[in-house]
Amino acid sequence: MRTAVAETPDEDYERPSGCTGWLVRDLVCHLVIDAQDVLITLVTPAETEPTADAVTYWDLVEPPTGEDPLDALIPRLAAAYVEPRLLKFHLDDVGSAAGRAAGLADPDARVSTQDKVLTVGDYLSAYVLEWTLHHLDLIAHLPSAAVPPAETLAAARAALEKIAGTPFPASFSDKNALLVGTGSRTPTGTETATLSEIPAKLPLILG
Numbered sequence: 001m002r003t004a005v006a007e008t009p010d011e012d013y014e015r016p017s018g019c020t021g022w023l024v025r026d027l028v029c030h031l032v033i034d035a036q037d038v039l040i041t042l043v044t045p046a047e048t049e050p051t052a053d054a055v056t057y058w059d060l061v062e063p064p065t066g067e068d069p070l071d072a073l074i075p076r077l078a079a080a081y082v083e084p085r086l087l088k089f090h091l092d093d094v095g096s097a098a099g100r101a102a103g104l105a106d107p108d109a110r111v112s113t114q115d116k117v118l119t120v121g122d123y124l125s126a127y128v129l130e131w132t133l134h135h136l137d138l139i140a141h142l143p144s145a146a147v148p149p150a151e152t153l154a155a156a157r158a159a160l161e162k163i164a165g166t167p168f169p170a171s172f173s174d175k176n177a178l179l180v181g182t183g184s185r186t187p188t189g190t191e192t193a194t195l196s197e198i199p200a201k202l203p204l205i206l207g
Contacts, residue, residue, distance in 0.1 A: 001135045002095045004146055010084040018140030018184050027137055028087045029078035038098040042105050046112040054125035055162045057118060061207035132156035164200035
């Protein structure tokens with residue numbers, strides 16, 4: 001994903017992202033905060049037993065209304081960078097540090113975040129889903145941009161299916177399962193008919 005951000009032309013930072021109300025630059029700013037969150041969480045050990053795993057880490061929430069103060073803060077922070085190269089540099093700097101920290105961390109160690117205790121392995125698995133979805137948000141209106149790796153899409157789909165409690169139709173590609181399942185793309189008529197057989201309430205808005 002850091003490569004995808006680095007390769008995004010400067011002029012595309014003013015294009016809409018797949019996150020409603022956010023430009024590409026706003027989404028990249030959010031990714032910087034996400035990377036900081038990973039660094040903070042990996043050095044926040046917990047002594048108690050896990051209270052969540054990679055699936056129950058996620059809460060299903062209502063679609064965003066734009067009234068969340070953090071949602072409003074992100075565009076202002078992103079605008080403060082002024083130039084896309086500064087955003088690219090900050091994400092590469094903090095994101096690469098988060099990647100190194102993740103690689104060094106004991107997957108069985110327990111950490112605390114958002115009033116939950118998880119193993120490092122489960123926490124990082126949750127972020128595979130988070131960042132795969134955001135990679136798709138990044139390139140939503142950039143048709144020439146590279147999609148996430150196939151293995152990452154497959155892992156994210158498997159995670160979303162566990163959250164839904166049911167598999168998505170085999171006719172859906174991994175990418176389309178993620179986009180339709182989270183409401184990032186409106187299903188076609190044929191897809192809607194297929195999805196009617198799924199008991200889960202769609203879309204799944206993760207928070």
